[in-house]
Amino acid sequence: MTSFALLLNRDPDGLAHAVAARLITRLVDVQSTGKVAQVVLTGGRVASAVYRAVAESPARTAIDWQRVEFWWGDERFLPDGDPERNETQARDALLSKVDVDPAKVHPMAADTGQGPEAAAAAYAEELSAAAGAARTEGAPRAASVSGAGSAEGELSAAATSRAEGADSGAGRADAEVRVPVFDLLMLGVGPDGHVASLFPDHPELAVDDRSAVAVHDSPKPPPTRISLTFPALARAEEVWFVVAGEDKADAVNQALTGDTVPASRPEGLSRTLWLLDDAAAAQLADDTRSPRA
Numbered sequence: 001m002t003s004f005a006l007l008l009n010r011d012p013d014g015l016a017h018a019v020a021a022r023l024i025t026r027l028v029d030v031q032s033t034g035k036v037a038q039v040v041l042t043g044g045r046v047a048s049a050v051y052r053a054v055a056e057s058p059a060r061t062a063i064d065w066q067r068v069e070f071w072w073g074d075e076r077f078l079p080d081g082d083p084e085r086n087e088t089q090a091r092d093a094l095l096s097k098v099d100v101d102p103a104k105v106h107p108m109a110a111d112t113g114q115g116p117e118a119a120a121a122a123y124a125e126e127l128s129a130a131a132g133a134a135r136t137e138g139a140p141r142a143a144s145v146s147g148a149g150s151a152e153g154e155l156s157a158a159a160t161s162r163a164e165g166a167d168s169g170a171g172r173a174d175a176e177v178r179v180p181v182f183d184l185l186m187l188g189v190g191p192d193g194h195v196a197s198l199f200p201d202h203p204e205l206a207v208d209d210r211s212a213v214a215v216h217d218s219p220k221p222p223p224t225r226i227s228l229t230f231p232a233l234a235r236a237e238e239v240w241f242v243v244a245g246e247d248k249a250d251a252v253n254q255a256l257t258g259d260t261v262p263a264s265r266p267e268g269l270s271r272t273l274w275l276l277d278d279a280a281a282a283q284l285a286d287d288t289r290s291p292r293a
């Protein structure tokens, strides 16, 4: 079972700084075990504020940025360098400010005329290759449901039990979903309860045979996107939802009290955190609330 916590902060700025401090600590903790940290970034306003806060924190020097692998949970399918791309925002706010290894930064492809389906397939290939590399380097940090021998050697007991549960479904459709085990997956939530670029009532919610998918007709601009699928989002040790603003309060309440919105589905293999500002938590019942971040 994943452990679960809800942590509040007064305003978006306080939230961003609190999440930045946690992010630095998480990366330091993962690296202290000798691993290259695998992080999945999200997009949006709070995420950018978190990245800026990390870049501005003196504690950022505790991280060996060359030993962090960066992935994205979703992307707005736009030309390279477009300011609306999640990649552009993360590069501007953080990745250009610290000494990352360019080979370890894995943006989803920009729109170069190849089409979002090809771009999503290429991302799935890249994830699969990274999962394979993790296995051959002797650090079995790969998650796969492709058979009983899948490499969950370093997963927590909870993660192992979930991975075994998944493995037991011989012949299931998600047999080809192969991604590294992410140490941290950050997710925003839209006012409609979308997570990554998985929108309510869209067909991508049901995709379970790939790790990345093209998204069309997104209700939030731009209409064309790429997103990790739910099976891929399920391969993270820690999932952090980072949400600010009154317009998200209904979606947060729905996600935490039922299974009516996409954001209710992702869960960390070992830990799930909901990191909210007071406005985003406004509709939660008092007994759902817990200590401040």
Ligand SMILES: O=C1O[C@H](COP(=O)(O)O)[C@@H](O)[C@H](O)[C@H]1O
Pocket (backbone or CB within 6 Å): 042, 043, 044, 045, 046, 047, 074, 075, 076, 086, 187, 188, 189, 190, 195, 196, 197, 220
């Ligand atoms: O379009 C997107 O929006 C959501 C939330 O963004 P926010 O600005 O409302 O915080 C984000 O999680 C997602 O990655 C992004 O593509």
